[in-house]
Amino acid sequence: MSRRSIAIWVMCLAMVSLVPAVRGQTAAEPAAPPSAAPPQTMSPPIQLLLTGCLKRANDGGYRLTDANGVTWLLSSKSVDLAAQLNHSVTVTGKPTVVAKEQAKDQANDGSSVRSLQVLTVKMLSNSCTR
Numbered sequence: 001m002s003r004r005s006i007a008i009w010v011m012c013l014a015m016v017s018l019v020p021a022v023r024g025q026t027a028a029e030p031a032a033p034p035s036a037a038p039p040q041t042m043s044p045p046i047q048l049l050l051t052g053c054l055k056r057a058n059d060g061g062y063r064l065t066d067a068n069g070v071t072w073l074l075s076s077k078s079v080d081l082a083a084q085l086n087h088s089v090t091v092t093g094k095p096t097v098v099a100k101e102q103a104k105d106q107a108n109d110g111s112s113v114r115s116l117q118v119l120t121v122k123m124l125s126n127s128c129t130r
Contacts, residue, residue: 045094050066050091050116051124052088053128054084054087055128057074062075069112070114074093093120
């Protein structure tokens, strides 16, 4: 082999050995194994607006059935829901998790039951009939 062909081979080997370094890895460094857990995504807190008749729940709390027939169990640390009892209202709040037993107690007819932490309430009418 001539000196020129040896130089070309050495150059090719040098270039091939630089490829992993250019990609941010060394030849001795194994690629990171894929994570077993799926990536976590963050979503903004959801705030809902519901309209319906505010009633007493079976457990002594409060409930509202919306126009779609979904019963919402309402709770609040900042809003006096008792002041709007048996009124047509619009509430805003954040959905929360409802216990299965509590949902079963509230929806004897098999309808859907959800829970809402109420942030605001607005009375639309002082009765539930229009």
